[in-house]
Amino acid sequence: MTTDAREPSVSDPLPTLPPVLAGWFAARRWQPRRHQLDMVREAQAGRHALLVATTGAGKTLSGFLPTLIDLVERPTEGLHTLYVSPLKALAVDIQRNLLAPVEEMGLDIRVETRTGDTPSDRKARQRIRPPQILLTTPESLSLLLSYPDSVTMFAGLKTIVVDEVHAFATGKRGDLLSLGMARLQRIAPSLRRVALSATVADPDGYRAWLAPDGDIDAVALVQGEPGAPPDIAILLPEGRVPWSGHSGRYAAEQVMAEIETHKTTIVFCNTRSLCELIFQDLWKVNAMSLPIGVHHGSLSLDARRKVESAMAAGRLRALVATSSLDLGVDWGDVDCVIQMGAPKGSSRLLQRLGRSNHRLDEASEGILVPGNRFEYLEARAALDAVEAGELDPDVFLMGSLDVLAQHVMACACAAPFDQAALLDEIRGALPYSGLTDEAFDRVLGFIRDGGYSLKAYERFKRLTQDTDGTWRVSHPKFTTQHRLNAGIIVEATMLTVRFRNGRSLGKVEEGFAASLSHGDTFFFAGLSLEVEKIDTEDLIVRATSRPARIPTYGGSRMALSTSLADRVRHFLAEPDEWARFPSDVREWLEYQRARSALPTPDQLLVETFPREGRHYMVAYSFEGWNAHQSLGMLLTRRMETLGLKPLGFVANDYAIATYSIDKVADPAALFSADILEHEFVDWVQQSHLLKRAFREVAVIGGLVERQHPGKRKTGRQVTFSTDLIYDVLRRYEPGHLLLEAAWADARAKMTDVGRLAALLDRAAATMLHIDLPRITPLAVPVMTLIGREKVATGSSDDALLVEAEALAAEAMRLD
Template sequence: MTVRGCGVTNLPAPLADWFAAKAWTPRRHQLEMLAASRAGRSALLVAPTGSGKTMAGFLPSLVDLVENPREGLHTLYVSPLKALAVDVRRNLLTPIEDMGLDIAVETRTGDTPSDRKARQRVRPPQILLTTPESLSLLLSYPDSAALFAGLRTIIIDEVHAFATGKRGDLLALSMARLGTLAPELRRVALSATVADPDAYRGWLSGDGDYESVELVHGDSGAPPRIDIVIPQGRIPWAGHSGRYAAEQVMAEIETHRTTIVFCNTRSLAELIFQDLWKVNAMSLPIGIHHGSLSKEARRKVEEAMASGRLRALVATASLDLGVDWGDVDLVIQMGAPKGASRLLQRIGRANHRLDEPSEAVLVPGNRFEYLEGRAALDAIEAGELDNEPFRPGSIDVLAQHVMAVACAGPFRAEELLAEINRAAPYATLTAEQFDRVLNYIANGGYALKAYEKFRRLTRTADGAWRLSHPSYAVQHRLNAGIIVEAPMLDVRFKNGRSLGKVEEGFGTSLAPGDCFFFMGLALEVLKIDLTDLVVRATSKPARIPTYGGARMPISTHLAERVRHFLHEPAEWARFPADVREWLEMQARRSRLPAPDELLVETFSREKRHYMVLYSFEGWNAHQSLGMLLTRRMESQGLVPMGFVASDYALACWSVEPVVDPASLFSAEILEEEFVEWVEGSALLKRAFREVAVIGGLVERQHPGKKKSGRQVTFSTDLIYDVLRRYEPDHLLLDAAWADARAKMTDVGRLSGLIERAAERIVHVPLERVSPLAVPVLVLIGRETVAQGVADDVLLIEAEALAAEAMREG
């Protein structure tokens, strides 16, 4: 169904006059979103960056508040990023003030002061901008029913960024709750990069009925202009950061108004920031922004960008969604993009206008990354985006939500289950599964029920469930959240001023007197304790903090395109000469795999026997397979010495040669050995730590006291060991297994890889290293080094290895 017939003359006078004063005409999709609202329908808007998606989302709310003025919360806007909520508020306030409308707009995130949060619950603005976690916390208060009773619209921005993950699960549950408190609530979602709109419409509807959600498409914008940096005509053999191009990146910054330099990791952002300053001959103002900086530092940089005081900003994913700084005219991507959708989002930050092309530059770290970058450009040109599939909702998230509902007041199990079933990820949740969740919250499970601290729910005489004690509500609000980062240490000056956080593993590797770079500053360590790293500024030589975080594997879609490149020499004419030479020599010396083949090369070098396979299934899947293959090699007496993985290939080396690679692959490697390996590794413990924190089993904070990362890890490891021994089918162990399979091992892609090996494995024995093997072999001994730190060494080693690989004869 398409709702039409809403023209500019249908706008209230203040809005019509504002458009006229700007000499603007509302875009078709903006008016269609207004028409859908007047018809009482929820809607998904898929429109390119710069097309006015934000105004399209808010226009119905502004119209309704002009035509029907009222106090109280009218519209809730949910974004995946704090920075985006702040940016939207800034951009929304301007037209509201221009029109002279009496409409209050406020943000509520983890950065919002507590006194303002308390006031918002009593006297809320008409429009509140928040995040999934802050919305869930709002719903945990007893006054939430009154707060949300008059809510008319919820707007979910950049819905593709989190709908398919745990934050999407939490938001879906919160929307189901809001649907109970405000039955007339309309749901609106916005995105520029949705590959499967019907799947998102089904998620948005809550009951899977995608036809109940209006689909509105925006007009196509000007195609982006994207270049790939080719330094002195050569693409490096190795490296992941693109640091070799610092001078070229600085030259681009010098010739543009404002540039955002995107990096895939926080460590790389710190490195690139330092590299750019070293070649910043004009002393242009450059900032840095990532999630480990303090909120004061982030806000300061965001305000500087918004006011045009910076010429460049080095950033991570903390800024790649929706933030609209009108003066940005160039985006630079350092390293491989990992997905066409992610690259398109980042490119859209430049020339944030529909009728002007966004300008971007890719800086590949090595030759495989060049192919990946070219694949991403082709996908964008063809309008093909990465499709992240939906999956059943996570049980640890459900447990957190049920606890939030209990904090708001007593509930009846059957009523809450019916409500939860109206959240798309939990539509098939059964009464039996729900009872397991309730019993877990009520007593911690069989192995933990003797402990008072786990008895959070009590059954009343009339069959309802309530909190066992009000203190559990305080604990829930202190600890609730979906994002569980690695254990961190606060970085602060002696006077108490906070700079942000570094990972505990890095912080505890330091000693007083050591120096490191952070937030663009060289810092010297004065003192380290359980939660703090006390520092002072210094001019001494420094190193870069490392952040583990989640690796972004190459998307399945881009991997397929790279396989196609390898098998189609007709494509090579578009590549730089050295990339063509690389592929041509590989074809002569060995083989280039067909898209459905698994190429395995074996060769000897320096008294080691190597096996390299090229599957392009991403680092997680290759890392998992490396562990499994070396175990099998051990059982076959091959004496494996190690392995190294990239997004594109896996290399194993051993004392004895692999003569028959096919014997290492079979179905039971996943059915039996995978389970044995995961259970014996630290993977399951790491996954359990996350679900235990999300599910409320282990607390990160107590009133006035915060646990260190080591304390949290010790607590989760202790409980993990108890449950593995006494209750191996515990709810959270099941949830940890699901996470380990899906995220840490990428078992879906691993399964496809093994299946392909069983059917189309091609073994090529060689006398020496092949050209295709060079980028992965140079990682040996460097895989535990912070990304980018060892690039100079890698380049030297790669050239020597490449000379051997490219030699004729």
């Protein structure tokens, strides 16, 4: 935080509330909190504001209180306040919680939501007669701005409130929202911007992102009062902390016991497939038959709404969920949050804990269930980080050009535009403040005709420049096409899971569906399902009691934050800290120190050893699963070149292990920094990484449509279209705008290349190579992953347990 950030002074006079609002507070024996009144003061002064306040501090009311006061004192029709949320569920929850006080005070204020789930007739009516308060998402706002009547709709807009701003400001959705705010500011010059968050590590970064034209001094920083410190415990197994696994499934009975002793519990999982697994595990040990639900993004809207309503009404004792419920959803009876597996970041942990005892003066209660011994260290690191007030770092990037192309097309759909005027408007959004004239020309050229290699095709000629220099949409069909296909979230291709009677349960990844045959079974939506038929868009199933497989979903795993990784490194090198650990974790580290070594925080420890006719190399790099997956591909390619006959690799968040026929005698040669200049570039270009990245930017940039009027393309059709274009551009126009955007995505987001570079720098300076006669204790968690390849689906848990114990027995011998 800079020292010149404007914060309200304690000597500033506090604003007073209108009688109807003061009476509402008094009837509940509440008093407005200091930061809520500070937000009112900033609003009355016409200043933009960023509120950073802990979960349960009344951030949402802080954002809406100035609006309610203004509408009470100056009643008006038309849109007054736009509230932007990262999640549909959060927008619906806010509407539910905001409607209650509005109705209790008898205020003539309409509050509505507008998301992708809103019926089309209501969407049409909202553009003609908008409510005073509209709750929406960045994507829905962008679509609203694509209509000619958007100027009329937003002309009187007074405030935009961006909730949970940390959740999307640093990504592509934040780019889209930033561009949308720049357009709104042009339509309504006096528009006031507000952002809310509980977990902001860099307030100045967010102030600059929020401010018009990046003017940080225009945004006041309002700090909330500190809340009660969270009450967090690490659940230890009744036996020993497991050697392997990342889910905490061993603790199902202990988790169920916690559910039985609390009013309402949310059990958070890091992936959708784990969410389904944990739900099934808990149901099997639910001796009291307590009502338990499951919630994740692949479930149908009806299924999600049903569960959300049941939670709001207090009809569930537990809900197993993913990040679909991380942010802001407030169910008053939730008094415990359980995190299955390690949280991967202190900010995420705080967000999830905030769902418990959602009040400022009451401690949030949380329980962490580590999956293995490394995850125990990570869980302990997360607790220490929370206690120290350390949040995960925020990284702001330059705006993506595929997002810019989508926004420019939206502007053109609303009305013809002047190039210079639009560029000036776009530069008012911080991610695009450095956009050059040349880059903007390339974006316009891409939308005009698709680029040099595609300009012969009419379907890519979406924009036309008239003789006066004005740009317009070439044909009305392109306006329809844009509105059907606009959006930033490009999900993995999915098939709808349906019963024969047509009832939809949700979606599973097409790649998983392709692996199924008639009669196969899998868990989904809390049910065991048997496949009856697979067609182009649907997976037809029936309920069964037979044992089931588990669906797998695409996308990267949550990355272990750099701050937690650093803390775990320090744990290894500081034996004085070990007294806080369980005895078996202490023993594990002590045996490792005796058998091999424990790396210092800046060291890269590499161990090599033989086992069962293979040679293994294990590097303890702590750079996260995503970076390790990329590194594993690069290392095995280099090993192949060196004639070491690699057989494969496995990785977790903490280490990577390769196995080969021949021994790695010189690991330093494998980890040299030039691997990013040669093998990395070659690998990305030849692998499917770049094609997958191109598919995303092509869809976002509007080059390939996902949907036609009355018909949605299948994932196979979209993939075929993008692959075909990709091959043409790679051959004839390698400098195409979208290829460059895809390359940037592949480097920055799919491979964690920045962490790879840091790892290789560390390897060059600090590598400690120890050659050993057998496996070491520290290697057991990652080596157990190799065992997964040896067991059949459905029997893996028991087999892996046996494998882990065998490896551990070998590793813990001191002879």
